[in-house]
Amino acid sequence: FGESGIGKTTLVRDLYKRIHKKKEFEVQAMERFAPYLTATNILQQIVQQLTDDDKNCPKEKALEMLKVVLGEKKYLLVIDGEVSGTEWKNILTSLPAGARGSRIVHITQGKPEEPPSSYRHLSIQVKKLKEEDIMELFIKRLPKEMQDENFIKHHREIICKITQGLPLAVVLLSGLVQTKEFPVEWEKVFDYLKSKQSNRLDSMLSVCFDDLPHELKCCFLYFAALPTNTTIEARNLVCMWIAEGFIRSKGGKSMEKIGYIYLNELINRNLVNPVKMDDDSSFGSMFVTIQNKVHEFLQIEAHEASFVEVHSGDDIPTLTSARRLSLQNYTEKYAVLAHPLPKLRSIFSQYEQEPKGPDHGRRSKRSPTYHVFHLSQRRVVSSMRKKDIRSHIKELFHGSEYLRVINLQGIDIGEKLTNAIGNVVHLQYLGITSCSVTKIPSSIGRLTSLQTLDVRETNVRKLPRAFWMIKTLRHVFGFALELPKQIGNLRQLHTLDSIDLKVSEQALNETLGEMIHLEFLSIWHISHDNVVDLPGALDNLESLRTLILHGIIPSSVFTTSSLRRLKFMFLNGDLPYSYYKDDDKHVFFLPNLIMLSLEGTNITQEFISKLSELHSLATLVLYPGSYKDKELVFSSLRFPRLRKIKIIDVQVLEKVKIEVSVLPKLKELEIHSHHTGHYYEIDMGDDEHGQIMRIMVDLKKEDAVNKE
Known part of the structure; x- marks a missing residue:
């Protein structure tokens, strides 16, 4: 505490x-x-x-x-x-x-009460930092070019006095000064904050906020609309920023890229904290959060600027002039929707959710973690309450025609989304997640400005044909969505996560192959019936950055030149061995691939050797069923950029041999096994590069041997 x-x-x-x-x-x-x-x-x-x-x-x-x-x-x-x-x-x-x-x-913040007597209880109070720790943290958060120890040492006293040993204040100050000219403007910042005798943290937050460019202020204030102490998926956040109109493409960069640049700026200023939920995730799967004190400050700023109205109490305020509405309370939460909201542009909620069906959200346990973290209460509501909710939502869609963002989580609106959704013609972001919805009405086709649809954590598996005709679509989030036989001009689509080819009979070249600007693609249930058509479709997707495949893996996925921009690849399923012989006809051509995850692929040592042709490969992860030989060797061919090797419960593997001289950049080796009779040999070779490597070998059996 x-x-x-x-x-x-x-x-x-x-x-x-x-x-x-x-x-x-x-x-x-x-x-x-x-x-x-x-x-x-x-x-x-x-x-x-x-x-x-x-x-x-x-x-x-x-x-x-x-x-x-x-x-x-x-x-x-x-x-x-x-x-x-x-x-x-x-x-x-x-x-x-x-x-x-x-x-x-x-x-928790306050010292907790004593637990029941059956528990051994220990309270640990986290205290403020001492001077040495303050300076160490302050310097650590600065770029290397600014780590002038003599200059910083000269200002040691004032830095400690301003921050008062609070780590949040230290990182905020470090993030603030690194945006200033060094060291000329640092003095001005220190002098101003020194003049504030009380509430220095509040003063620092105000200075940090005022220092942001206008477009970043809007993006930062958006966190006030989201509940405190929750984790937010980065790509969803960027999609909402785009829908709100905070971001415009410039300098040849897409709106999404600009959005991530903005988010990175907030992270670099230590105003937003990245949470790496999966060591093997791409940036598109990143989650972020903000500190509770920062969130509290943002809610005050957002309220004063009429940026967002947060309904977090038991009262039912008059919100007829509200432009953004965030429902964050847990009592009488539906009643506020009974009032007309003609000026509303955005609505957010985290409601209780109904129990989900048996096939809800099915996905592999070791698939990349790129779903939304739902941190809401879940409560079965009465049938009368359900009727009220549906009625309120229908009236909201009829009466708030200027809505641009709808992000409703866990709200029980029945099995079908109301047809009234088609009335919100300015809508650009629609998220109906974590609920019992199974059907989206065809009236969604009237939303000719829609950019993002998110129906994850629902039972929606098929979207109406009219939806696939919306030309402005950029991001589609769902689980194992049925790919239609006919689509419109979806050349603006960036994300398709995910589709199911189990029921697909159409020529993929005329549907998937037409989405030529796709950057993120996840496909489930690739079978012998459709794997023949899939390579032709993938050949057209030259903008792909992340590719996730489950089922029969196409033979050309490593050798085609069309995937030259691919950075992250997750493969789960049968990977034909015969296509990867060591000859000139089957050269691996993925020049930008930095991360490869394999599961159930049954590859051999020959395939591992072929991976040396991927000169940018930095992370290799092997999950159960990925490898079928008893020995895994990295000792002859050079892997110039491989930094991390991770091996998880590869059943038949008995010996791992690594010569560090052929892996000049290797920093991390992780081996986790719960199978018997495993022996791991790590051959350091001639460590002429002097690299530092972290080796972790986790075996369940005590008689296993680890040699270094």
């Missing part, structure tokens, strides 16, 4: 990642929660994270499933968020004891 900004979450997350890599616990989960949820809702979300992705955790079965998931295992649970004393005791009494050594960590 400790005050806001003291670095509790950062500290625990760092330790959590280290422990996770060492596999010290059989079960691990770390979740962030909006303030003061009930124990049942918190436990339900934890269970949902720990269970297979194709299984649902209804609220009424949360405790029962929790006992199954944790049972007598050694587990670690990290609960990040404010919880009332009553609900905290309910959580503790509901959790099974687990195996010896199980741990529960609660991150």
Whole structure:
């Protein structure tokens, strides 16, 4: 525990990642929660994270499933968020004891109450930094060219006095001064903040905000519309910025690229924190969050500027003039929609959600983590309440004709989205997620300005033909969506995540192959019936940056010149061996591929050797079923940029041999195995490059040997 900004979450997350890599616990989960949820809702979300992705955790079965998931295992649970004393005791009494050594960590601001007597309890107060630590953190967050120790040492006293040992203040100050001319303008910043005798953190936040360019201020204020202590998917955030009109393409760069540049600027200024949820994710899969104190400041700024109205209390305010509405409360939340909102441009919510069907959101457990993290309560509402909700939503769509962004999560509007959606003709972003919707009406075709549709975490598997005729589409998010036999001119489409080829019979060249500006593509259920047509379609997609394939992998995926811009590739399924013989006809041609993840591919040492032709490859990940030989060797062919090798439960593999001299950039080697009889040999060779490498070998059997 400790005050806001003291670095509790950062500290625990760092330790959590280290422990996770060492596999010290059989079960691990770390979740962030909006303030003061009930124990049942918190436990339900934890269970949902720990269970297979194709299984649902209804609220009424949360405790029962929790006992199954944790049972007598050694587990670690990290609960990040404010919880009332009553609900905290309910959580503790509901959790099974687990195996010896199980741990529960609660991150909170105030010192928690004593738990039930059966628990051994330890309170750790995170305190402010001392001078040496302040300066170390301040310098660490600066670019190398600004790390002038003599100059910084000269200002040591004022830096410590301004920040007062609060890590949040230290990183904010570091982010602020690095945007100034060094060292001329630093003095002015220090002098101004020094003159503020009280509430220096608030003053620093104000200066950081005022220092932003106008377009970045709007993007930054957008976080005020999202609930505190939650994690946000970067690409969704950028899509909403675009829909709001905050971003315009310039300098030959797309709006999406400009959006990521803006987000990077906020990250570099330490105003937004990146959360790397998966070591093997691309930037498009990144998640971000902001510190609670920063969020509190933004909500005040947003309210004063009439940027967004946040409905977080029990009252029902008059919002007829609201341009953006964020529903963040948990009582009487639907009533506010009963009022007419003629000027509304954007609406956001995180409602409770209904139990999902058995086929809801099915995806591979080790697929890239690029779905939205839903951190809302989930509650079964009465049939009368459902009727009210549907009525309010229908009236909202009829009466708020200027809506540009709709992002409703978990709201139960029945199995079909109302036909009234077609009335919101200015709509550019439509997100209806985490609910029981199965059908989108054909009236969606009237939304001729629509850029983004997000129906993930729903039962929608087929979209109306009229939808695929919308020319302005840029991003389509769903799960295993049926690819239609006919599409419109979708040459602006950047993201298709994901489609299902199981029922596809049409010529893919005339549908998928027409989406020539696709940058992100995920395909499920590639079979012998459609794998023949898929290469021809992929040959047209020269802009692809990320490709995810499940099923029969096309033979040309490594050798075609059309995928020369591809950076991230995830393959899960049968990869034909005969196509990758070591000859001139089958040269691997993916000059920009930096990350390759394989699962169920049954490749051989011959294929690994062929990968040396991929001169930009930096990360190689092998999951179960990816490799079928007993020995894996990196000792003859040079891999010039390979920095990380990760091997997870590759069943038949018995020996790994690596000669570092052929891997001059290797920094990380991770081997995790829970199979018997494994022996790992790491041959360092002549380490003439003097590189530093982190080696982690995790074996379940004590008699396994690790030689270095």
